[in-house]
Amino acid sequence: MRRVTVYDSMDREVRAFAPRTPPRVGLFVCGLTPYDEAHIGHARTFVFFDVVARALTRWGYRVFSVQNVTNLDDKLIDRAAESDEDPLVLADRHFLTWRIAAERLGIRSVNYYPYATDYTPEILTQIEALVHRGFAYPSAGSVYFEVAKFPGYGKLSGQRTEALRPGARVEVDPAKRSPEDFVIWKAATPGEPSWESPWGPGRPGWHVEDTAITLRLLGARYDIHGAGLDLIFPHHESEIALAEAATGESPLVNYWMHAGLLTMKGEKMSKSLGNVYALSTALDEFGPMVLRFFYLNAQYRSPLEFVRGKSLEESREAYATLALPAHRIAEIVERDGPERAGEPLPDDLASEAESLVDRLDETLAEDFNTREAIALLFGWSRRLGALLERLADYDGDALAELGAPYDWGREVLGLFERVGEGRAGAWAKLVPVAIAARARARARGDFAEADRIRDELLGAGIRLEDHAAGSRWSFARTD
RNA sequence: GCCGAGGUGGCAGAAUGGUUAAUGCGACGGACUGCAGAUCCGUUUCCUGGGGGUUCGAUUCCCUCCCUCGGCUCCA
Numbered sequence: 001m002r003r004v005t006v007y008d009s010m011d012r013e014v015r016a017f018a019p020r021t022p023p024r025v026g027l028f029v030c031g032l033t034p035y036d037e038a039h040i041g042h043a044r045t046f047v048f049f050d051v052v053a054r055a056l057t058r059w060g061y062r063v064f065s066v067q068n069v070t071n072l073d074d075k076l077i078d079r080a081a082e083s084d085e086d087p088l089v090l091a092d093r094h095f096l097t098w099r100i101a102a103e104r105l106g107i108r109s110v111n112y113y114p115y116a117t118d119y120t121p122e123i124l125t126q127i128e129a130l131v132h133r134g135f136a137y138p139s140a141g142s143v144y145f146e147v148a149k150f151p152g153y154g155k156l157s158g159q160r161t162e163a164l165r166p167g168a169r170v171e172v173d174p175a176k177r178s179p180e181d182f183v184i185w186k187a188a189t190p191g192e193p194s195w196e197s198p199w200g201p202g203r204p205g206w207h208v209e210d211t212a213i214t215l216r217l218l219g220a221r222y223d224i225h226g227a228g229l230d231l232i233f234p235h236h237e238s239e240i241a242l243a244e245a246a247t248g249e250s251p252l253v254n255y256w257m258h259a260g261l262l263t264m265k266g267e268k269m270s271k272s273l274g275n276v277y278a279l280s281t282a283l284d285e286f287g288p289m290v291l292r293f294f295y296l297n298a299q300y301r302s303p304l305e306f307v308r309g310k311s312l313e314e315s316r317e318a319y320a321t322l323a324l325p326a327h328r329i330a331e332i333v334e335r336d337g338p339e340r341a342g343e344p345l346p347d348d349l350a351s352e353a354e355s356l357v358d359r360l361d362e363t364l365a366e367d368f369n370t371r372e373a374i375a376l377l378f379g380w381s382r383r384l385g386a387l388l389e390r391l392a393d394y395d396g397d398a399l400a401e402l403g404a405p406y407d408w409g410r411e412v413l414g415l416f417e418r419v420g421e422g423r424a425g426a427w428a429k430l431v432p433v434a435i436a437a438r439a440r441a442r443a444r445g446d447f448a449e450a451d452r453i454r455d456e457l458l459g460a461g462i463r464l465e466d467h468a469a470g471s472r473w474s475f476a477r478t479d
Numbered sequence: 480g481c482c483g484a485g486g487u488g489g490c491a492g493a494a495u496g497g498u499u500a501a502u503g504c505g506a507c508g509g510a511c512u513g514c515a516g517a518u519c520c521g522u523u524u525c526c527u528g529g530g531g532g533u534u535c536g537a538u539u540c541c542c543u544c545c546c547u548c549g550g551c552u553c554c555a
Contacts, residue, residue: 012483029555031555033555045555157551158482160481207552229555232549232550234550234552258484258555261548261555267547269555297493298491302484305491307491313504314491314504317503317505318502318503324518369494371493375494375502386518388519447514451515464516465516465517466512466517467511467518468511
C-alpha cells in the first residue's frame, strides 16, 4: 500500500494516513437532504470523495463507502406541505434524480446510501444510551443533548459554546435547559411522519441520524468522515459529541476531510442565496467530463469560484486539449484492436510514460492533489500533441503504453470516459458516407456543397474537422 | 462579536525556505487550410493584500493590520 497523506481538519495539518484495520478503510460522507434538485456545488464534494475512494482502492485499500440520505427533516416537511405531498415521497423523488445525475457524473464508488428513517431503531437505541448515561434529557416530548455534559464539545470547530450567540438565527427553544443544547428526538407534530418512542411519537433530529448509521455500519470508530466544510459546525461537532458520549470510545473519526465550497461572486452557492446552477442543467450543457474536470482542476480544500458563462466554457476548452490524445489513442485501438501492427514505441517515450504514472500516484497521494495530477497530464498531452498524426504508426503495445497515463486518469479521476459512445453506432456508418461525398465535392472545387454537408452534419450534432489524413468527426456535444 | 478558511498574472488556479513562481483559459504572432475548425510552434519580461520580524535568502515560518468568504443550531 502506498504512503498517503491526508489533511485532517481536526488537527489542522497534513498527516500520514493509517487506517485502523488496513487494508480496510471506512469512509462516511454526509449526503444530501433531497428537498430540492442538487446544484453544482453539491456535486463538487461528492465528485471529490469519489476520487478519494477510487484512489485508495487503486493503492490497495479496501474502501467501504457510505453516504447517508437525510430523507426527513424540517425542510423536507415544509417543502412537502407546499405541494401537499408526503415528505418521504418527495425525498425519494429528489434522491432518485440525484442518483441519476451522480451516475452520469461517474460517481460509482459509494457502496451504500442508507436512508435515515430506515435506522430509527438504531437511533432510538443511541438516544436511550445517551439518556441513560446522563448526556441527554427528555423535555416536552422531545429529547435534547446536553452540551455542557460533554467537555470535548468544540474540539473540531474551535467553537466555545459560551461564545455562541444564542438565538442569533433561530429562536431559542424554551424546552431546552441551555440554549446550546440540541434536539436529538423531536416530538411529533400532527400530520407529520412519526415513530413511537419511550418519549412519545416523534422523529429523529439531524445529527443523531448520522451517528446511528455510522455506529451500525462503520463501528464506534472509523477512518474518514467527509463533507463540505459548511457542515463542521454544528453538525460534525455534534456528531462527535453524540457518538463519543454514547459509546464511550474516542475518537469517533481518525481523519476529518472537508471540501471547500463552490462560490459564485465569492459567495457560497446555495438555495437560500438563490445563486444556484442546477446540476442537471450543467450536465446537459457541458457533459459530465467537463464538470469533473472543473472540480478536480482545483485543490479540494480551496474555495472554487464558478462564473456563469465562463468557468465551464473554459473547462470545456481545457479538457478538450487534455483529452484529445487520449481519445485519439482509444479510437485507433477501437478500430484496429489491441494487437494492431505498427512500430514499437521508442524507449524514451516508454519510460517517460511509465514514470509519469508513478509521479501521478505520488502526487495524488499527497492529500489528493488532483490539480497537480492534472497539470502533469497536461504535460503528457502536450508531448503527445506534437506527434498526434504519428500515433497511427505505432503498434498496439506502444499505444497501450502511451495511453497508460490516461488510463490512470480514467481509473482515478474518472476523466477520459467517452460518454458519447453509446450513440456512436448509429452514426458510424452514415458519417463516413457523408465525408466521402464531401471529399468529392472539395476535390472538384464545389466548396458550397462541401460547406453545406458540414453544416448539415453539425445541425445533427456531428462536427467535422479536416486534417491532412482526411476528415475526422466527433459529437458536437457529448453527454 | 466569537470560531474557521482564504487573499498569487487579464481570468481560473497550483507549488515551494533558494536558479527564469506550475498548469490551463484568454490574447498576440507564425505554420497548416479553399474557408472554418482543430492541431503544432513561439510570445504574453513588470503577478504572491499592507506593514513589521526571523533568515545569507520569505510567496512560504512568526507577529500585526486590512479585505473577502464560511459557520454561530437549515446547508455539500
